Amino acid sequence: MAPTVREVEVFVVGAGQAGLAAGFYLRRAGLDFVIADAQDGPGGAWRHAWPSLRLFSPAQYSSLPGRMMPPTGDGAFPTAEHTVAYMADYERRYELPIVRPVRVRAVRRGDEALVVETGEGDWRARVVISATGTWWRPYVPHYPGMGEFQGRQLHTAHYTGPAPFAGRRVVIVGGGNSAAQILAEVSTVADTTWVTRRPPRLLPDEIDGKALFDLATRRQHALDSGATAPGIADLGDIVAVPPVRAARSRGVLKAEPMFARLTSTGVAWEDGTELRCDTVLWCTGFRPSMAHLAPLKLRGPDGLIATEGTRAAAEPRLHLLGYGDWTGAASATLIGASRTAKQAITEIARELRPG
Incomplete structure (x- = not known):
């Protein structure tokens, strides 16, 4: 007997900050969705960060939609541990339909849907949201002698x-x-x-993640209207x-x-x-973790997927959330992922539930 292929309107890959933000707006829109997460617990990449890592903004400016991140006990910027606890509470509060640990192996084109292949069976989805982030692809540039170094x-x-x-x-x-x-x-x-x-x-001492997000948003609005505006790199x-x-x-x-x-x-x-x-x-950064999208053959020469907003330009059933400015202003931050997800889900809901 052939294995059962499950059906869903929207399939979200990844339950990090971008995936949770998408889940909040998908639930509010009344859409049928599931979130697959390869991790065995909540927190996304934050659960793997070093203990002393601090967010760039106070808790009130590092929140997912609908629920403020509680302040830290010492009043300092939140740590990775604090962020993981907040995300775990967020999942429970909104009863998001997260299945884990489920690794998505591939996303392929079907006749009327995208087929999502996972280690726990296949799904057919009218829309796929990829929100896998970058942590899983650490980047190290090549330098001569790397193989000779004995340390x-x-x-x-x-x-x-x-x-x-x-x-x-x-x-x-x-x-x-x-x-x-x-x-x-x-x-x-x-x-x-x-x-x-x-x-x-x-950056100047008074600049934090909230200010950076606002700057990135103003710059994107200016560029969309054909104007110019300073970017984050102009400050530091x-x-x-x-x-x-x-x-x-x-x-x-x-x-x-x-x-x-x-x-x-x-x-x-x-x-x-x-x-x-x-x-x-x-400490040389990361690259987008998108191996599961390889069958769609969407990557350009720069390794990225061309997008119109968050939608893949060559595959309108695919949206990309949380990978950086190319998928939304400051979308790799908690606050930026939230605002980008709202825009994406509004568009998806309008398409799947017209009128």
């Missing part, structure tokens, strides 16, 4: 805290927020060297959360130019200068 190399995704680096010599690579936050705490126990491709720039690259400010006060936030290669014992620059180290920590 340890790891990426942000595998960083768990400063303790393993106590008394070591650590090179931290990257000019973004993760690099600055990790540098701030590793430098308290290790001899650190920070290297970046361009001089790092801290790094949010000055309290640990980063403390590192600044200690004189730690001093970056060297990017090295040219790795050696067996460390790193070396073009001018011949060498630095011995025990660890190279790559």
Whole structure:
């Protein structure tokens, strides 16, 4: 007997912040939907982040739709643990139809629907929302000598805290927020060297994630109308959360130019200068996790899928949520994912339930 293929109006891939925001608006719209999550518990990528990681905004500006994130006990910006607890409570409060752990293997075109292949059977959906984020595809650029280096190399995704680096010599690579936050705490126990491709720039102390979202939104509205407007990059690259400010006060936030290669014992620059180290920590970002969409053959030369809003330009039954500015202004943040999801579900509901 052939296995049963289940039917649903909307299938959401991923129960991270973007998937939960989509679920809230799908439920409010009265649509039939399911959310498949590969994780064995709530929290999305936040459940894998290092313990001291802080959001860039106070709790009141880091909330999903319908329910404010409760403030932290110490009044500081929320930690990853606090965010996971909030997301778990959010799932329960809205009784979102999440199935886990269910890994989506592929999304394929059917005659009148998209076919979603999972490890727990197949689904047919009139619309698929992909909300898998980027955490699962850590990016490390290639540099000569990487295979010769005898020390340890790891990426942000595998960083768990400063303790393993106590008394070591650590090179931290990257000019973004993760690099600055990790540098701030590793430098308290290790001899650190920070290297970046361009001089790092801290945002003004009063700028947080809420301000960044508002700026990104204004810029997108301006671009949509054919005007120009400053972007986040015009202000800086790094949010000055309290640990980063403390590192600044200690004189730690001093970056060297990017090295040219790795050696067996460390790193070396073009001018011949060498630095011995025990660890190279790559804080070099992530790429969209979209292997499940490969059968649709939608990726362009830049590795991204062309979109009109959140809808895939070449496959109107597919929407992309939470991957970054190309799928909505600041959509990789909690507040940005919420606003982008609202726009997407409004469009989907209008199409599936006309009139």
